[in-house]
Amino acid sequence: MSIDLETFKAAYAKWVEEGLADFQAGNVLEVVKRYPLIVSEEVPWTPYKGSPSQQTLALVTSGGLYLKGTQPPFDTASIHGDPSFREIPKTARQEDFGIAHAHFDHSLAERDINVIFPLQRLIELERDNLIGRVAQMHYSFSYVNDAVSLITDSVPTLLRKLKTDKVDLLLLVPV
Amino acid sequence: MGLIQRMAEEAGFVTISMGNDAERMAKIKPPRALRVKFGRGSMFGEPGNVERQRRILMDALEALRTMEVPGTIRELPYPWRRPD
Numbered sequence: 001m002s003i004d005l006e007t008f009k010a011a012y013a014k015w016v017e018e019g020l021a022d023f024q025a026g027n028v029l030e031v032v033k034r035y036p037l038i039v040s041e042e043v044p045w046t047p048y049k050g051s052p053s054q055q056t057l058a059l060v061t062s063g064g065l066y067l068k069g070t071q072p073p074f075d076t077a078s079i080h081g082d083p084s085f086r087e088i089p090k091t092a093r094q095e096d097f098g099i100a101h102a103h104f105d106h107s108l109a110e111r112d113i114n115v116i117f118p119l120q121r122l123i124e125l126e127r128d129n130l131i132g133r134v135a136q137m138h139y140s141f142s143y144v145n146d147a148v149s150l151i152t153d154s155v156p157t158l159l160r161k162l163k164t165d166k167v168d169l170l171l172l173v174p175v
Numbered sequence: 176m177g178l179i180q181r182m183a184e185e186a187g188f189v190t191i192s193m194g195n196d197a198e199r200m201a202k203i204k205p206p207r208a209l210r211v212k213f214g215r216g217s218m219f220g221e222p223g224n225v226e227r228q229r230r231i232l233m234d235a236l237e238a239l240r241t242m243e244v245p246g247t248i249r250e251l252p253y254p255w256r257r258p259d
Contacts, residue, residue, distance in 0.1 A: 043204050043245035044185040052236045100191040104216040112222030123230045138222045159186045170183050174176040175216045
């Protein structure tokens with residue numbers, strides 16, 4: 001990734017310093033508008049080969065999903081957000097999910113988690129042989145601004161897990 | 176989410192993301208994306224609309240197979256009816 005982490009760290013530290021009071025006062029959207037987004041000009045690309053009916057697909061959401069009772073919720077108060085992720089097994093069902101994310105209305109997902117995490121629909125596509133395999137494990141992040149921890153820690157860990165599980169295709173669903 | 180997608184694509188996964196905000200998507204520059212007309216917290220439409228959810232997943236599989244230009248964002252036509 002052609003990102004200058006040191007430059008980002010400096011810009012991010014300044015953003016936190018200047019935005020903290022506003023963030024804590026609840027003016028999140030105003031603060032986020034000033035976020036020093038990291039995007040390299042070049043768009044990375046892996047050419048597609050094969051057929052989904054022969055491949056393994058995993059879901060990644062940033063909806064703040066966790067398994068109630070067995071996993072801790074995300075930190076929803078910090079201006080840094082929470083760079084960790086939760087592993088959601090293929091067997092998870094509506095009643096298993098908690099949502100820890102302070103910046104979207106949870107009411108629709110609480111009625112039907114498939115609106116942000118369409119695991120049941122994917123399992124049906126697997127049953128109909130339109131997807132080769134729905135991965136055994138899927139992943140949820142939450143609200144996060146600390147991109148340094150994402151780049152140096154969480155995302156490399158996630159990618160290792162996806163490789164180990166022989167995932168080919170990723171569907172990413174923000175909120 | 177954009178950062179995660181780009182790192183995954185760079186690591187050799189074929190990725191597609193959902194989005195509903197054209198301006199934000201233009202800034203994030205995802206490798207492949209579908210843009211929907213649905214509100215926040217509901218990228219696959221209305222709760223309980225099984226057919227719609229399935230349709231969008233089929234659209235995503237089709238897009239994975241057929242998009243050839245890095246940074247392609249395809250708009251889906253489905254209207255948003257926020258449930259009561």
